[in-house]
Amino acid sequence: MFAVGVRVVAVALVALVAALVLGWSPLVSTSLVLLGGVYAAGLSVDEASLDGASPVFAAGLYLTAELGYWSLEEREGAKGEPGDGPRRLAFVAALGIGAFFVAAALLALVDVVRARGLAVDVVGAAAAAAVLLAVVLIARRKP
Amino acid sequence: MTRTGSPRIGGYATVAAVGLAAALALRRPELAIAAAPFALVLAIGTRFARDPRVEVDFALETDRALEGDDVGAEIVLRAETAVDRLDVVLARPAGSEILDEEGALAVRLRAGDERAIPLHLRFARWGLYDLGELEVRARDPFRLVIWRATFDRTHRLKAYPRPESVRRILAPIETQAFTGSEVARIKGDGIEYADIRDFVPGDRVRAINWRASARRQGLVVNERHPERNTDVVLFVDSFADVQGSDRSTLDDAVRAAATLAARYLERRDRVGLVAFGGILRWLQPGIGITQRFRLIETLLETGVEPTYTWRDVNVIPGRILPPKALVVALTPLVDPRFVAALEDLRARGFDLVVIEVDPVGFVEPGQSEIEALAYRLWLLEREVLRNRLERLGIGVARWGDDVSLEAALEGVRTYRRYARIARV
Numbered sequence: 222m223f224a225v226g227v228r229v230v231a232v233a234l235v236a237l238v239a240a241l242v243l244g245w246s247p248l249v250s251t252s253l254v255l256l257g258g259v260y261a262a263g264l265s266v267d268e269a270s271l272d273g274a275s276p277v278f279a280a281g282l283y284l285t286a287e288l289g290y291w292s293l294e295e296r297e298g299a300k301g302e303p304g305d306g307p308r309r310l311a312f313v314a315a316l317g318i319g320a321f322f323v324a325a326a327l328l329a330l331v332d333v334v335r336a337r338g339l340a341v342d343v344v345g346a347a348a349a350a351a352v353l354l355a356v357v358l359i360a361r362r363k364p
Numbered sequence: 365m366t367r368t369g370s371p372r373i374g375g376y377a378t379v380a381a382v383g384l385a386a387a388l389a390l391r392r393p394e395l396a397i398a399a400a401p402f403a404l405v406l407a408i409g410t411r412f413a414r415d416p417r418v419e420v421d422f423a424l425e426t427d428r429a430l431e432g433d434d435v436g437a438e439i440v441l442r443a444e445t446a447v448d449r450l451d452v453v454l455a456r457p458a459g460s461e462i463l464d465e466e467g468a469l470a471v472r473l474r475a476g477d478e479r480a481i482p483l484h485l486r487f488a489r490w491g492l493y494d495l496g497e498l499e500v501r502a503r504d505p506f507r508l509v510i511w512r513a514t515f516d517r518t519h520r521l522k523a524y525p526r527p528e529s530v531r532r533i534l535a536p537i538e539t540q541a542f543t544g545s546e547v548a549r550i551k552g553d554g555i556e557y558a559d560i561r562d563f564v565p566g567d568r569v570r571a572i573n574w575r576a577s578a579r580r581q582g583l584v585v586n587e588r589h590p591e592r593n594t595d596v597v598l599f600v601d602s603f604a605d606v607q608g609s610d611r612s613t614l615d616d617a618v619r620a621a622a623t624l625a626a627r628y629l630e631r632r633d634r635v636g637l638v639a640f641g642g643i644l645r646w647l648q649p650g651i652g653i654t655q656r657f658r659l660i661e662t663l664l665e666t667g668v669e670p671t672y673t674w675r676d677v678n679v680i681p682g683r684i685l686p687p688k689a690l691v692v693a694l695t696p697l698v699d700p701r702f703v704a705a706l707e708d709l710r711a712r713g714f715d716l717v718v719i720e721v722d723p724v725g726f727v728e729p730g731q732s733e734i735e736a737l738a739y740r741l742w743l744l745e746r747e748v749l750r751n752r753l754e755r756l757g758i759g760v761a762r763w764g765d766d767v768s769l770e771a772a773l774e775g776v777r778t779y780r781r782y783a784r785i786a787r788v
Contacts, residue, residue, distance in 0.1 A: 246371035250378040257383055257398060264392045275394035283401040286379065290372050294507065299451040299470035308472075312505065320401035327400055331393045353384045355407070 229259045237285070241292050249289040253282060271332055276324035283320040287313045365415060365502065365511040372508050373410070376402040409506030417444035418473070420452065422496040422517035431490045431523045434463065437483045439498065443473035448505040452481070455497040459489040487523040489615055490622075492664050494518050524660055525622040528769045533627045534777060536594040536690035537715045544593025545631035554590035561587055595636070595649050595686045596628045598659075599709075601695030601702045602641025605668040606723035613721040617694040618663045620719060620769055624692060625659045636684055637662055640705060642669030646684045675701055677708045685709075691716045696723040697749055710756050717776055718753060722764030757783060 233255035240248030260278055272278075291313065383399025386392075418441060425436040439452060452469045456462060463484040471479060487493060496517035503510055539548040551558045560576055563583030571585040598621045605614040621637070628635045629651060636649035637659050647655075647662050677685075685691070691714045695702050710716050724746075729739040750760045759779040761772035 246375060249371075250375035253375070253379045254382050257379065257386070257395065260398065261386050261390060261392065261395055264394055265390060272394045275397045278394075279398040279401055282379075282398055283405075286372075286375065286402070290370075290375065290507065293371070297451070299453075299501075301449075301470040302472065305470065305472065316405070323401055323404060324397045327397045328394075331397070350388070353381055355403075 226259050226262060229255055229262075233259070237289060240289060244293060244296050246290065246293055249286065249293070252289075253286055256282060256285070271328070273328070276321050276328055279324035280317050280321035284313065284317040287316060365418075365500075365513040367415065367509060367511050370503070370508055370510050372506075373406065376406050376508075380406065405506055406508070409504060409508040413504040413506075413509040414445060416447045416450075416502045416511055418442065418447060418450060418500060418502065418513075419444075420498050420500055420515040420517065422454070422498060422515075422519065424495065424519045424521055427520065428522045428524065429487065431487055431526050433486070433523075435485045435487070435521065437485055437495070439469070439481045439483065441471065441473060441477075441479045441481070443475060443477045446475045447473045447502045449503040449507075451501040451503075453499045453501075454483070454495070455499070457493050457495065459491060460485055460487050460493055460495070487521070488610070490523050490525040490618060490664060493521045493523060495521060522661065522664055525619040525663065527623040527626060528619055530623055530627060530770050530773065532770075532773065532777075533624060534690065534692065534717055534773055534780070536596065536688075537780075538688035539592035539594050540634070540688065542593045542632075544591055544633055546592055546594050546633070547589045548592040550590065551587040552590040554588035556589040556591075557586060558589045559587040560584050593631070593651075594628075594633045595689035596624075596633055597636045597638060597649065597685055597689050597691045598625060599691050599693040599695075599705075600637070600639045600663070600666060601693065601699065602639045602643070602645075602666050602668055603671075603699035603702050604641075604696060606696050606698060606726045608726040613696040613698075613723050613726065614666065614668060616763070617696075617719075617721045618666055620721070620763070621663055621694055622660055623769070626656060629653075629656050629659075634686075635659060636686075636689075638680055638684060639663075639666045640675070640680075640702060642671035642673075643667075644675070644679060646680065648684055649686060649689070675705070677705050677712075685714065687713075689714065693718045694721060695719075696721045697746065698723060703749065703753075706753065706758060707756060710758050716758045717780075718758055718760045719769070719772060719776075720750070720760055720762045722762055722767075725765045754779070754783075759783070 233252040236248045236252035236255065240246065240252065264272060291309065380399045380403040383395050383402070387394075387396035387399070421440040421442075423438050423440070425438075429435045439454065441450065441452065443450075450471050450473055452471070454462065463486055469481055471481070473479065485495070496519050498515045498517060500513050500515065501510055535546060539546050539550075547554070547556045560573055561584065563572065563577075563585050567585045573584050573586045576584040600617055600621055602614065605612050607613075625635050625637070632651060634649035634651050635655060637645070637647040639645040639662070645662055645665065647658055650658070691709055693702075693706055693716065695706075695718060697703060697718070697720050706716065706718060724743065727739070727742075730736050750762070753760050759776040761776040763769050763772040
């Protein structure tokens with residue numbers, strides 16, 4: 222299982238590098254999904270109650286996405302002003318820290334309200350479905 | 365401005381959707397927690413992305429320059445709303461280059477900001493350049509939305525040909541009636557000594573040659589050659605253009621034409637122009653600084669327009685080719701239509717000189733034996749053509765990488781001095 226996970230992570234890294242080299246943005250989301258898949262597999266194997274490191278994973282995944290897309294944007298060749306790079310880096314770092322705190326807050330909330338029962342499961346599923354629908358609508362709507 | 369989504373929107377939506385679906389399927393809230401930042405950024409970023417309002421202007425410091433010179437320009441940006449990142453791309457016509465900023469700029473503007481961005485441009489070749497088409501791309505802080513717009517602030521710049529170094533130009537055989545700088549063959553009032561003759565009533569006393577009169581026992585007067593102007597017509601071949609990596613025969617022909625035009629106009633000669641090719645352009649002979657600018661601006665529009673039509677000199681209006689004019693043809697001697705026109709002009713009695721803009725330097729000999737043989741045959745054909753033109757009385761000056769224009773003109777000057785009609 223560990224060997225499979227290592228292979229999937231390797232494929233994810235190759236996809237990310239290919240995205241940066243070829244300039245093909247769909248490979249960035251592909252690599253993120255693969256990394257998420259390895260994490261999900263690890264969670265399934267461990268069968269722990271709640272992974273306390275999930276905010277770290279969330280922040281890391283988000284930072285990987287931001288840095289990957291930023292690299293692709295830099296390929297367009299627009300020369301920025303002095304200080305543009307450090308300013309953008311600080312903003313991305315702030316977003317990463319924000320992602321960590323959002324994930325940590327959600328983790329604490331989940332830990333607090335977690336209870337067994339079909340009702341809670343249904344509410345949780347409905348909430349997740351609502352968020353999923355909203356995300357799909359946002360992605361499909363032409364800005 | 366046109367608003368579109370960046371690749372991040374699709375990517376973040378994919379990760380958020382897959383994360384949430386996996387959390388539902390595997391009943392692991394950690395996956396939803398991992399997907400939450402992506403969904404949150406999508407929601408906040410798209411909700412608060414406001415259309416930017418930006419004005420862009422473009423200005424050149426001059427509308428005329430010499431080829432190869434640096435020209436300053438300025439892009440002015442005025443933002444009514446804040447823009448986190450604004451990319452500006454100046455469309456560059458072929459033959460121009462931007463010496464700094466690499467043609468793209470990315471700036472951050474606050475609401476009410478006005479920014480002027482200086483640029484330096486260089487134009488490697490003479491011609492007309494339309495500059496000022498600007499493509500602008502604006503992005504929000506989360507880089508989820510891209511706004512695009514194109515601003516047309518076109519200014520035309522005329523890059524004039526750089527003059528070649530020529531100290532002496534060709535003297536026409538015949539002169540015209542007006543005062544100029546060319547010593548005429550006829551006799552009249554002037555400075556150059558021509559001859560002596562017997563005194564006749566009406567001659568000025570000042571013209572008497574007293575020394576000769578003492579020897580002849582009768583009055584003898586000096587005759588002089590007057591200074592007259594001449595008519596020159598520059599006959600530019602625009603049927604064909606043999607191109608190299610950074611220049612072409614037409615580029616060189618136009619530079620030489622501009623140089624010769626300037627030199628002849630300085631001598632108060634009348635200079636006209638005929639660009640003979642797919643598109644026929646002409647300029648009636650004239651004098652002065654105005655004529656110089658007219659000639660150069662007509663030359664700037666000279667280009668090769670492909671055509672299979674056979675043209676002869678009958679299409680040229682008679683007033684463009686005055687009698688006794690010196691016709692200076694600038695041609696690579698590649699197109700048979702132009703060669704036929706030269707022979708026709710010579711047959712009509714025009715004083716004709718050909719400056720051959722040598723295309724040999726632009727052509728590779730070829731790798732294979734057949735290609736090398738074809739190349740040699742081509743060179744021999746060109747030699748035969750030159751000999752044929754010279755036998756008709758047309759001086760041919762070969763101007764290439766190894767022969768300067770000055771040296772080429774000197775060769776023709778020698779030919780014209782010693783060429784005689786052979787009667788057989």
